[in-house]
Amino acid sequence: MQFSTFGTKFSQHSGITQLMDDLNDGLQNPDAIMLGGGNPAAIPEMIEHFTHLSQRMVEDGSLVSALTNYDGPQGKSSFISALAKLLSDTYGWPISEKNIMLTNGSQCAFFYLFNLFGGQYDDGSFKKILLPLTPEYIGYADSGLTPEIFTSFKPTIEHLNNRQFKYHVDFDALEIDESVAAICASRPTNPTGNVLTDEEVRKLDVLAQKHGIPLIIDNAYGVPFPNIIFEDVTPFWNSNTILCSSLSKLGLPGVRCGIIIASENIITALSNINGIVSLAPCGVGPALAQEMIKTGDLLTLSENVIKPFYQDKAQRTIAKLQQAIPDSRFKIHKAEGAIFLWLWFEGLPIPTKELYQRLKQRGLLVVPGEYFFIGSELDWDHTHECLRMNYVQPDELIERGIEILADEVSKAYAGS
Numbered sequence: 001m002q003f004s005t006f007g008t009k010f011s012q013h014s015g016i017t018q019l020m021d022d023l024n025d026g027l028q029n030p031d032a033i034m035l036g037g038g039n040p041a042a043i044p045e046m047i048e049h050f051t052h053l054s055q056r057m058v059e060d061g062s063l064v065s066a067l068t069n070y071d072g073p074q075g076k077s078s079f080i081s082a083l084a085k086l087l088s089d090t091y092g093w094p095i096s097e098k099n100i101m102l103t104n105g106s107q108c109a110f111f112y113l114f115n116l117f118g119g120q121y122d123d124g125s126f127k128k129i130l131l132p133l134t135p136e137y138i139g140y141a142d143s144g145l146t147p148e149i150f151t152s153f154k155p156t157i158e159h160l161n162n163r164q165f166k167y168h169v170d171f172d173a174l175e176i177d178e179s180v181a182a183i184c185a186s187r188p189t190n191p192t193g194n195v196l197t198d199e200e201v202r203k204l205d206v207l208a209q210k211h212g213i214p215l216i217i218d219n220a221y222g223v224p225f226p227n228i229i230f231e232d233v234t235p236f237w238n239s240n241t242i243l244c245s246s247l248s249k250l251g252l253p254g255v256r257c258g259i260i261i262a263s264e265n266i267i268t269a270l271s272n273i274n275g276i277v278s279l280a281p282c283g284v285g286p287a288l289a290q291e292m293i294k295t296g297d298l299l300t301l302s303e304n305v306i307k308p309f310y311q312d313k314a315q316r317t318i319a320k321l322q323q324a325i326p327d328s329r330f331k332i333h334k335a336e337g338a339i340f341l342w343l344w345f346e347g348l349p350i351p352t353k354e355l356y357q358r359l360k361q362r363g364l365l366v367v368p369g370e371y372f373f374i375g376s377e378l379d380w381d382h383t384h385e386c387l388r389m390n391y392v393q394p395d396e397l398i399e400r401g402i403e404i405l406a407d408e409v410s411k412a413y414a415g416s
């Protein structure tokens, strides 16, 4: 059977598909140690909260109402109004219900955005999405309707104490010309746990405004929810920013709710795309989140339960890794947010794609770093020396995983 150009591109096995396959296989195999995928942790307080919340909403009819009705293509308007008020009250941003729309997960939002701005234009030009700092989120990699939609730059590396490091945007190298249609960065960053500093965001905003292009900030782990961010940085939005949030890392990946906050004309354009692609976004997540805004639980649980849970777990996992792998060539990116640790094995004699296979043979799933260097063919050893692991699993599984990792890394360094 022959497929169209679109069909051929999108039916290929991509990095993100491998990741989701592994996640699913692992869920079927009770012995697998799943440090690969991005499923949020099953935090007992959050599970209990969602259980009680959904029971209450079954009783008052609001859950069944969300299940049995379509919303408009912009998404559930009562939730959008409540969120607009929350954001303008909390941050003073000039946001109304005309600045927010919903998608079926923020993954879907990025597909819309990258293809709204990137690709072929009527005047014959071809425009790209600039990732100012790779490694970046693997889920962007294959989302262009046309190939080669991204262009990116490698970061500078700041070496920190205690075998840690931090990436920074290399503003001296960053080039923006008329072929760039938008800038995009995740903050906190998946896979590294990096958080762009206020200064970096300000500079990216200035560059975006200077070139008349939007700055897309992927806020899947950011504030005000789920608030998996351990640095004291300032939330950022203005009318040239497209801020993308999600209910997934709050603990609700199954409701597939992405949230876009942008200028009115972009919200109108994206709502029209939503109508064509999916009629309307799912209303169940917005119904739950609206209730959590009403009770105040959305912000208090994010601040008092979700953030401390991940922060504590990140620090404990780092300590275990450093103890298990004392080699000075092993370094960890400073954990500033998100749900992953980014491990760097400097001078590793095998690429991390090979290390990934060896670990998988032993029942440990991580993600090899190569996938995250999107948008450029970097001739840089570093791209083969890193891997991403999540730290959301129970401690005993993480410990077993670290044991296997330490063993395989020491074999690899020893040349076997």
Ligand SMILES: Cc1ncc(COP(=O)(O)O)c(C=O)c1O
Pocket (backbone or CB within 6 Å): 038, 104, 105, 106, 107, 108, 137, 139, 186, 189, 190, 218, 220, 245, 246, 247, 248, 253, 256, 257, 258
């Ligand atoms: C940085 C980042 N952006 C976007 C997404 C997409 O999340 P969802 O489609 O569940 O909202 C993820 C998921 O892991 C992510 O890590």
